[in-house]
Amino acid sequence: MEGIRYPKENTLYKKKEYTQIGQSKPRIDGVSKATGAGKYCGDLKFPNMLYGKMLTSPHAHAKILSIDTSAAEKIPGVIKVITHKDVPSLKYGISPARWDENVLCIDKVRFVGDKVAAVACVDEETCYKALKAIKVEYEVLPAVLNYRTAMNEDMPQIHDEYPRNINTEIHQLFGDVDKALEEAYHVRTDVFEGQRTYQCPIEPHSAISIWKDNKLTVYSSTQSVHYFQYYIAREFGLKMGDVRVIRPLVGGGFGGKLEPTGLEFNGAVLSKLTGRPVKMFYDRAEMFAHNRGRHQGHYEITTGVTKEGKILAAKANFVLDGGAYTSLGIATAYYAGGLLPLTYDFENYQFDLMRMYTNLPACGAQRGHGAPQPKYAFESHLDNVARDLGIDPIEIRKRNARQPNTNTCNGMGIQSCHLTEALEKIETITDWKAKKEKGLPKGRGIGMATGSFVTGAGYPIYRNDYPSSSCMVRVNEDGTSATLYANAIDIGQGSDTVLCQMTAEAMGYRYENMKIVTGDTETAPLDFGAYSSRQTAYCGWACKRAGEEIKAKILETAGFMMHLPPEDLECEEGIIFSKSRPKVEPITFEEAAKKYFIIKGPLVGTGVYTVPRLGGYHKGAPVATSPSYSFCTQAAEVQVDEETGEVDVIHAWDVHDAGQIINPALMKGQVHGAFGMGISETIMEEVVFNKDGKIINPDVGGYRIITALDMPDFTNDLIPSNDEPATPWGLKEIGEGSNNPTMGAVRNAIYDAIGVNVASLPLSYEKVWRAIKEKKEKEQAAK
Amino acid sequence: MSNFIVDNNGIKRYLVTINVNGIEYTKVVKANTLLVNFLREELDLTGTKKGCELGDCGSCTVLLEGKPVNSCLILAIEADGMKVTTIEGVASTANLDNIQEKFLEYGAIQCGYCSAGMILSAKALLTENPKPTEEEVRAGISGNLCRCTGYINIIKAIMAASGQEVMN
Numbered sequence: 001m002e003g004i005r006y007p008k009e010n011t012l013y014k015k016k017e018y019t020q021i022g023q024s025k026p027r028i029d030g031v032s033k034a035t036g037a038g039k040y041c042g043d044l045k046f047p048n049m050l051y052g053k054m055l056t057s058p059h060a061h062a063k064i065l066s067i068d069t070s071a072a073e074k075i076p077g078v079i080k081v082i083t084h085k086d087v088p089s090l091k092y093g094i095s096p097a098r099w100d101e102n103v104l105c106i107d108k109v110r111f112v113g114d115k116v117a118a119v120a121c122v123d124e125e126t127c128y129k130a131l132k133a134i135k136v137e138y139e140v141l142p143a144v145l146n147y148r149t150a151m152n153e154d155m156p157q158i159h160d161e162y163p164r165n166i167n168t169e170i171h172q173l174f175g176d177v178d179k180a181l182e183e184a185y186h187v188r189t190d191v192f193e194g195q196r197t198y199q200c201p202i203e204p205h206s207a208i209s210i211w212k213d214n215k216l217t218v219y220s221s222t223q224s225v226h227y228f229q230y231y232i233a234r235e236f237g238l239k240m241g242d243v244r245v246i247r248p249l250v251g252g253g254f255g256g257k258l259e260p261t262g263l264e265f266n267g268a269v270l271s272k273l274t275g276r277p278v279k280m281f282y283d284r285a286e287m288f289a290h291n292r293g294r295h296q297g298h299y300e301i302t303t304g305v306t307k308e309g310k311i312l313a314a315k316a317n318f319v320l321d322g323g324a325y326t327s328l329g330i331a332t333a334y335y336a337g338g339l340l341p342l343t344y345d346f347e348n349y350q351f352d353l354m355r356m357y358t359n360l361p362a363c364g365a366q367r368g369h370g371a372p373q374p375k376y377a378f379e380s381h382l383d384n385v386a387r388d389l390g391i392d393p394i395e396i397r398k399r400n401a402r403q404p405n406t407n408t409c410n411g412m413g414i415q416s417c418h419l420t421e422a423l424e425k426i427e428t429i430t431d432w433k434a435k436k437e438k439g440l441p442k443g444r445g446i447g448m449a450t451g452s453f454v455t456g457a458g459y460p461i462y463r464n465d466y467p468s469s470s471c472m473v474r475v476n477e478d479g480t481s482a483t484l485y486a487n488a489i490d491i492g493q494g495s496d497t498v499l500c501q502m503t504a505e506a507m508g509y510r511y512e513n514m515k516i517v518t519g520d521t522e523t524a525p526l527d528f529g530a531y532s533s534r535q536t537a538y539c540g541w542a543c544k545r546a547g548e549e550i551k552a553k554i555l556e557t558a559g560f561m562m563h564l565p566p567e568d569l570e571c572e573e574g575i576i577f578s579k580s581r582p583k584v585e586p587i588t589f590e591e592a593a594k595k596y597f598i599i600k601g602p603l604v605g606t607g608v609y610t611v612p613r614l615g616g617y618h619k620g621a622p623v624a625t626s627p628s629y630s631f632c633t634q635a636a637e638v639q640v641d642e643e644t645g646e647v648d649v650i651h652a653w654d655v656h657d658a659g660q661i662i663n664p665a666l667m668k669g670q671v672h673g674a675f676g677m678g679i680s681e682t683i684m685e686e687v688v689f690n691k692d693g694k695i696i697n698p699d700v701g702g703y704r705i706i707t708a709l710d711m712p713d714f715t716n717d718l719i720p721s722n723d724e725p726a727t728p729w730g731l732k733e734i735g736e737g738s739n740n741p742t743m744g745a746v747r748n749a750i751y752d753a754i755g756v757n758v759a760s761l762p763l764s765y766e767k768v769w770r771a772i773k774e775k776k777e778k779e780q781a782a783k
Numbered sequence: 784m785s786n787f788i789v790d791n792n793g794i795k796r797y798l799v800t801i802n803v804n805g806i807e808y809t810k811v812v813k814a815n816t817l818l819v820n821f822l823r824e825e826l827d828l829t830g831t832k833k834g835c836e837l838g839d840c841g842s843c844t845v846l847l848e849g850k851p852v853n854s855c856l857i858l859a860i861e862a863d864g865m866k867v868t869t870i871e872g873v874a875s876t877a878n879l880d881n882i883q884e885k886f887l888e889y890g891a892i893q894c895g896y897c898s899a900g901m902i903l904s905a906k907a908l909l910t911e912n913p914k915p916t917e918e919e920v921r922a923g924i925s926g927n928l929c930r931c932t933g934y935i936n937i938i939k940a941i942m943a944a945s946g947q948e949v950m951n
Binding site: 037 | 823834839887889897898921
């Protein structure tokens with residue numbers, strides 16, 4: 001075959017080294033993205049397509065008295081106007097324990113931006129005219145805007161079913177916390193505040209619905225075609241098989257695109273009623289209003305430690321602002337405390353939490369789901385404890401570091417863990433000891449923190465018996481390419497690429513000859529999608545198994561062709577050779593694949609992976625379980641301008657225990673991105689509301705995220721390993737654990753620089769400046 | 784001012800001729816038609832992305848007479864008679880432009896939504912300043928927001944595209 005060079009003598013039998021994984025293969029979607037040829041949902045057009053928009057509430061909390069659509073309906077180009085009377089009244093959500101959202105509000109609105117009506121028009125401009133012409137009469141109600149007082153007796157109730165506005169209440173107790181605190185050498189309590197942040201993907205959400213012949217097709221900017229298919233089918237009483245969900249390219253998600261929105265539900269109704277495709281989309285301000293970003297919270301942490309700094313007990317008492325609806329917030333709430341015992345080993349743990357309803361946009365799952373702010377609180381607190389005891393911050397963490405093959409007090413099993421090595425390495429590469437001994441220049445400080453995250457959630461979002469991931473591989477008839485069919489969703493993190501690498505590795509094939517069909521419920525088999533850093537491990541198992549099936553089939557065929565037993569054959573990079581007979585001429589994968597097709601028909605392999613049962617039996621035990629956990633350490637060196645409070649992160653380091661790396665370039669990209677998002681949240685980001693509950697900065701001018709000028713120089717480092725038995729090739733997650741330590745590391749560096757504790761996020765220039773001013777005034781007064 | 788006609792509703796429609804990627808297009812547009820919508824809707828050049836429609840994010844960056852602009856802040860009638868380069872026209876041959884190559888090589892693309900704008904800002908920067916310092920590169924793309932990459936690999940890719948040595 002042309003292009004294949006046969007080795008004269010078989011030199012291919014060697015100690016097994018990976019040929020397709022562990023390498024920075026170029027992204028499979030790279031060229032289409034670099035040239036602008038790739039299509040995102042908003043780029044798609046269909047013949048006769050209409051444009052749709054939603055009318056949203058201008059009030060945080062109000063009764064809807066009447067809606068008059070007659071004037072809007074008379075505008076030329078307005079094809080359909082709908083209100084709650086035209087849509088199913090079945091409540092939806094993503095956390096099944098609390099379905100609390102309507103396609104269009106029926107009796108009242110619960111935040112500025114809540115869905116009231118929707119229009120379908122011939123073009124976008126007509127939509128805005130139609131929205132203006134809809135007359136809604138409201139009776140404005142007092143609003144709950146402060147989550148800290150939301151449970152007070154005199155507060156209005158937002159949902160009839162939830163007295164005192166309590167959405168989720170958690171009380172978990174492991175071991176004997178009171179006794180341990182009594183016996184502790186030192187007990188300290190700290191309180192920290194987190195802020196509301198928003199995922200702010202650069203691509204706005206959009207959806208195109210086509211309801212035709214009792215079948216519904218939805219193109220959407222989504223992180224999970226399966227959850228969209230399930231929840232859309234449920235809402236309209238359709239069979240899942242009659243709902244097809246397709247994801248074009250997705251321009252970032254970070255958790256905000258995991259659940260269906262009003263765009264899908266209203267678009268479907270508008271398409272059904274008009275018989276035409278309907279494209280709906282959010283603009284930037286509407287994205288902020290839809291939100292589902294990070295919960296703001298109040299975090300009280302108490303630990304009791306020995307004289308040597310060993311943690312005996314920890315108490316976490318949290319309150320979260322959930323906003324008007326549940327979204328993924330129940331999981332967020334359990335994650336908030338569930339993940340804290342991962343990095344440090346302590347036996348006694350109490351976790352109490354209240355997630356409150358407020359008349360603000362709903363919060364959900366943002367990168368690191370529920371964990372980054374509590375971790376910021378814990379890591380800041382631990383630095384305070386270390387200072388009380390006169391122990392170095394890295395040293396106190398070494399004394400408490402999670403060890404391999406241990407269980408957490410809240411029922412999570414950890415197998416591979418290299419946190420101690422990661423602590424040692426960060427100490428070395430930051431030149432930590434020298435900086436601590438000699439001291440840094442004025443205004444300069446260094447801080448660090450640890451992180452960890454699930455390599456995939458142990459349980460699906462709604463209860464079901466399906467496997468976690470599945471896939472199918474079909475080899476082209478002449479063997480020159482193979483197509484992976486998988487519904488793992490590439491939202492930019494590069495899952496399509498690493499899954500093709502892993503499939504090729506398992507097949508003994510070449511990544512360059514792989515194709516992928518993905519993000520379509522009708523052509524690829526079930527996968528729950530992109531969340532909880534699950535895909536590389538879960539769909540990776542499915543790909544490995546499908547690839548191995550192909551390899552077994554092809555070696556059997558090759559055995560006939562080469563007159564050798566299949567057990568004696570191996571296939572690497574598309575070359576099939578004898579392991580024991582170096583002089584037997586190898587054949588190619590292509591030749592064997594073609595022969596297979598001629599004799600047996602399509603060469604197909606399938607793979608499936610189901611997470612084993614994990615975790616304890618207490619209430620909420622499933623959340624934070626995972627087959628495997630990543631670990632990492634991060635450090636940041638900052639320069640604080642004492643005149644202005646400006647914080648400049650000069651350099652940052654990340655040491656990761658991420659197991660076998662599948663694609664080093666993509667791995668680094670995940671760490672850079674997570675750290676970047678982390679410092680952005682630490683220093684600048686905050687969704688701000690006026691006194692009526694309206695967002696005053698719903699744009700990326702007012703809601704500042706880091707630019708290229710703000711990102712520090714960065715060092716990536718690794719603790720190489722592949723000893724995790726629970727994942728394919730011993731890999732671990734990378735995308736979310738990487739922002740688990742960031743806020744704490746930056747906060748600790750700022751403390752180190754100026755010696756003041758700014759206990760609320762973001763650590764904005766203004767807050768830092770005020771803290772420095774207060775400190776100076778105190779020092780003056782003391783003189 | 785361009786020629787216009789008045790439609791049945793009394794709205795003026797303007798005749799504009801815009802050279803996009805070397806091809807002259809003559810179209811009838813409304814006074815409020817944005818350049819980004821002209822490119823995406825009229826010409827189906829959807830490589831130019833809409834991220835905020837406020838001039839904040841830089842996703843819709845195109846080159847107008849060689850200068851990077853947010854095409855959501857430019858009216859189609861303002862571009863009448865001018866030359867526009869979009870991501871679809873950044874490579875003069877069937878091959879990729881050097882900047883595109885380096886973006887792929889250095890892992891500068893994740894979700895890809897900012898990539899078109901990023902590449903055009905880089906193109907404008909390197910045309911004016913073929914050997915920029917790292918700080919100049921950072922400043923040159925500071926109007927283009929990326930939420931995925933933390934910018935590090937983008938900066939490396941642009942440095943590499945300028946022929947300067949980059950630690951990867």
